[in-house]
Amino acid sequence: MSEKPFASGQCLCGKISYTISAPPRVMSQCHCDDCRKATGTGHASNAFFKRNQVHIKGAPRSYASTADSGSPVTRYFCPDCGTPLFGELGSLKNVLAVAVGSMDDSSWFKPTAIVYHKSKPDWDFMDNSIAVYEAMPPTVIKSEN
Numbered sequence: 001m002s003e004k005p006f007a008s009g010q011c012l013c014g015k016i017s018y019t020i021s022a023p024p025r026v027m028s029q030c031h032c033d034d035c036r037k038a039t040g041t042g043h044a045s046n047a048f049f050k051r052n053q054v055h056i057k058g059a060p061r062s063y064a065s066t067a068d069s070g071s072p073v074t075r076y077f078c079p080d081c082g083t084p085l086f087g088e089l090g091s092l093k094n095v096l097a098v099a100v101g102s103m104d105d106s107s108w109f110k111p112t113a114i115v116y117h118k119s120k121p122d123w124d125f126m127d128n129s130i131a132v133y134e135a136m137p138p139t140v141i142k143s144e145n
Contacts, residue, residue, distance in 0.1 A: 006023055006053075007019070007106075015080050016058035027110060038075055050096075051095060051096045060086065062077075063075050071089060073089055083099075116135060
C-alpha cells in the first residue's frame with residue numbers, strides 16, 4: 001500500500017504531472033521582473049521542496065536565464081500548453097521550486113516571504129502580515145546539500 005502524496009499537480013493539458021511526498025521547506029511569492037514575465041501576472045507563487053521529494057511524469061522543456069545575483073535560473077514548462085511548472089535556482093542545490101498554481105489542491109499554501117517587493121505592481125495586492133523583502137535576502141531559501 002502506497003502513502004498518499006503531500007501534493008500533486010499537472011499542466012493545463014495533462015501531459016506533465018507530478019507528485020510531492022513531503023511538505024515544502026519554504027513558500028514565497030516573487031515579484032522580480034523575470035518571474036512576472038514568466039507567469040504573465042504580478043508575481044510567481046512557489047513552494048520549495050527537496051528535489052528528491054518531487055516525482056515528475058513527462059518531459060518538461062526548460063528555459064535558462066541569469067538572476068540579478070549572477071546565478072542561473074532554469075524554468076520548466078509544458079512543451080504543449082506552456083504551463084509554468086518548476087524552477088531551479090543555480091545557487092540552491094537539490095531544491096526545486098514548484099509553481100503552486102499548477103497544483104491540484106493548494107489550500108495549504110501560505111507564503112512566508114514576499115521577495116522583490118521593489119518590483120511589485122501597485123495592482124497586485126498582497127497579505128500585509130507576510131515578511132517583505134525589497135530583493136532576495138540570502139536567508140529565505142537555503143541550499144540542501
